[in-house]
Amino acid sequence: MSELPGTDYSDVKIQAPLPSAVAWERDTLEKLVFATVHERRAARRWSIFFKLSFLLLAFFALWSLSDFNFTGSDGELIGTHTALIEIEGSIEEEGNGAADVVIPSLNKAFSDRESRAVVLKINSPGGSPVQAGAIVDEILRLRKAYPAKPVYVVVDEICASGGHYIAAAADRIYVNKASIVGSVGVLMDGFGFTGAMDKLGVERRLLTAGENKGFLDPFSPQSDTHKAHAQAMLNEIHQQFIAVVRSGRGTRLKETPETFSGLFWSGARAVDMGLADGFGTIESVARDVVRVEDIVDYTAQEGLPERVLKKFGAAVGQGAMRTLYAGTRPAVR
Structure with a gap:
């Protein structure tokens, strides 16, 4: 190998191939x-x-x-409309038919300057007279506060007992011919286990301070005094119910001995009896009665947590306890 003049190769190292x-x-x-x-x-x-x-x-x-709600409380974005509020299922202290749920919706619907009428769509077999009574009182108050804004009820499948209690506060009630309407009565139901306990040899040990504190205890014999007291209370609530129906229906009511007996009738029969005014749906009432076809739903909607809890049965224990002691409370159903 020839070397170039002036080139120093002393620092050049030849790297051998790496081993495999x-x-x-x-x-x-x-x-x-x-x-x-x-x-x-x-x-x-x-x-x-x-x-x-x-x-x-x-x-x-x-x-x-x-x-x-992007429509705003004053209806600026939605314009003139018919306000809708749905009451679905039992009227209890919780759920769609609770007074705490329905009353805020009523106030929003009435206070909206663009709502021309409020329509309650009811599909309920009844429930608590306290909840139904609170809703009725609020409807009557709002009717006085907004005299130019009528209230109508449209019955879906059933509007019985507590449902009809609420409906009676409206200006007019519209039904389907096959709807179930009526059942103006009050009940208090429960179970007695004293016979079964005797057969099983189970002894009830109940201590009370107050001779009537064990009133309607399902594991103790029912006394005539307690039964008479409960019946008197039911009769009192029944008279409150009757007064609301008579006041709401007025001269339209064709009263007979069966009217307030707790019986229920078809929608067609209810119209004949004066318990309802005619046949209609939400759409037909908005179109033909209110004459404002645009409908805005003011029904309070459940949030995501409530829907998830119900789906996975988080309220099962609470519901079981409520069922166990349901007989101690009156119900208009």
Whole structure:
């Protein structure tokens, strides 16, 4: 090999080829490094995905809880309309038929300057006379506060007992020919286990301070005094119910001995008896009676937590306890 003039080769080192074992180790290390990088990238992508999913769920939960309404309380964006409030199911202290749920909806519907009438769509077999009475009182108060805004009831499948209690406070009641209407009565039901306890040899040990504190205890014999007291209370509540129906229906009511007996009738028969005024649906009442076809629903909607809890049965224990002691409370159903 010839050397170029003035070139110093003293620092040049000739690298020998790597042994095959060393090359394999380097390749393996490179693969491990690349695999680690890919794994971290994948983990980062999944982390971003889960964070976005959580944010979306949180957003929808807040949306549901906030009950957003872009129409505004004064109806500026929705214009003239017929206000709708639905009462579905039993009228109890919780749920769609509770006074605490229905009354705020009534106030919103009446106070909206663009609502021309309030229509209650009722599909209920009845329930608590306290809840029904509170709703009736509020309807009567709002009718006086807003005399130009009528209240109508449209019956779906059934409007019996406590449902009819509420309906009687409206200006007019519209039904389907096959709807179930009426059942103007009050009941208090429960169970007595004294016979079964005697057969099983079970002894009831109940201590009370006050001779009537064990009133309607299902594990103790029912006394004539307690039975008479309960009957008197039911009769009193029944008379309150009758007074509301008579006042609401006025001269339209064709009263007979059976009217307030607790019987119920078809919608067609209810119209003949004066318990209802005619046949109609939400749409027909808005179109032909109110003459404002646009309908806005003011019914309070359950939030996401309530729906989830109900779906997974979180209220089962509470419902069981309520069922056990339901016989100690009057019910208009």
